[in-house]
Amino acid sequence: MTKILITGATGNVGTEVIKSLQNIDHQLDIYAGVRNSNEDRIKLANFKVKFSLFDFTDFKTYNTALDGCDILFLLRPPQISEVEKYFKPIIDTCKKKGVKHIVFLSVQGVEKSKIIPHHKIEKLIVDSKIPYTFLRPAYFMQNFTTTLHDDLVNKKLIYLPAGKAKFTLIDVRDIGSVSATILTKTSQHINKSYELTCKEKLTFSEMARILSDILGTDIKYKSPNLISFFLTKRKEKTPTMLILVMIMLHYFPRFQQEPQITDWIEKISNKQPTTFEQFATDNKKLLTK
Template identity: 80%
Template structure:
């Protein structure tokens, strides 16, 4: 059986990839790359899989985890941006260990944003000559159950410097199904790149209205200037680097060309992508407490 290593296995995307693989009949040997074997085994105890110690911040764990690995599912943890320090050794180790394919979770619009880490990681993979598949998802709907959750639930607001910029969206569960489909049929996706979106393009003002309507409470959208946003987030003890990432994600799209919606989720999975309203209805409890 071909060994497949899933990095970030206990995170939002990694867990959905593993979950989706359980629903497909395949002959892959799935390994979850985890930092803490005992803790993470418990988190993933519902799934049939193996475990490898893999820590992005510990280069020594790369070689063992990638031994005999044929396919690597690679993502970038939000807190890690030093591509040369961490991702170059990962790709070098892939080459040394004979990894045959890398599926990398990138981001939509990466080809136009040379300053973001994803662009540099994609280039590393291309330069390595290892066959690849790049998944370039739109804005995660699950940001409302994670990063934006506190403001949404406790202040009934979306507080972001995004102005009236339009955003494409995608449900992380759809990314999981796309990833699992590709991992179990890798030969059809060699050196391909896929932008993953639902069929909607919304401003945060429009998202606030849809949230209000479905949650039965008034959600306000406030678009502060950058100084106000930065100072507010620092008062909330948000790390400076993460604030800068939030600015990159939400402020700069105001000055860029509108992103496009695609039908890759439907083409790859043979099912319609989740709509933003569907996501809210299915996650209503989490979005209100």
């Protein structure tokens, strides 16, 4: 049986990958890489998975988790940016253990931006000569249920230095669906890279209007200058590293070419990508409390 290790298994993307794999007929032995097996077993109790202790910050767990692993689904936790320290040992262990394929959750536009960690991780994987598939998703719609949630619910506000930049978007559920399809057919996706987007480009002003209509409340969008944004977020006790990531995600696109819309979700998973309107409708309760 082909053994697959899913890293970040209890996060937004990892859970959706596991959920989507339940809906596909396959002969895979799925292992959820988890840090706290008791808590994480409860989170994943409804899925057919085995558990493997895997902690990005604990090098000792790499060896046992990757032992006998054929395919690795790899992502980068937001708090880990030191590629040489953490990801090089993971890739080296993959080579040592004979991992046959790595599916890596990267980011849209990664090939043009050498400063982001994903660029370095992709290069490590390519240099390792292990067959790979790079998934390069657009802006997560689920940022509104996580990072942006407090401002949205408590202040009815989207507060980001994004100006009038247009963003392509993706629902994490679609990433899960595409990932699961690829994991069951890796031989068809060797050394391929896919940008994953829905079929619309929106500014945050337009997203605010859609959210206002669906949630039945007036959501404002405010684009502060960088100093105001940084100081406001520090006052809210947001970690400095997360603020810098938010600036990179939202401010830099103002000076870059508009990202392209692709049809890879439809081609790979054989279904239409979720619209932002549908995402907001499906998550109405979560977006109002």
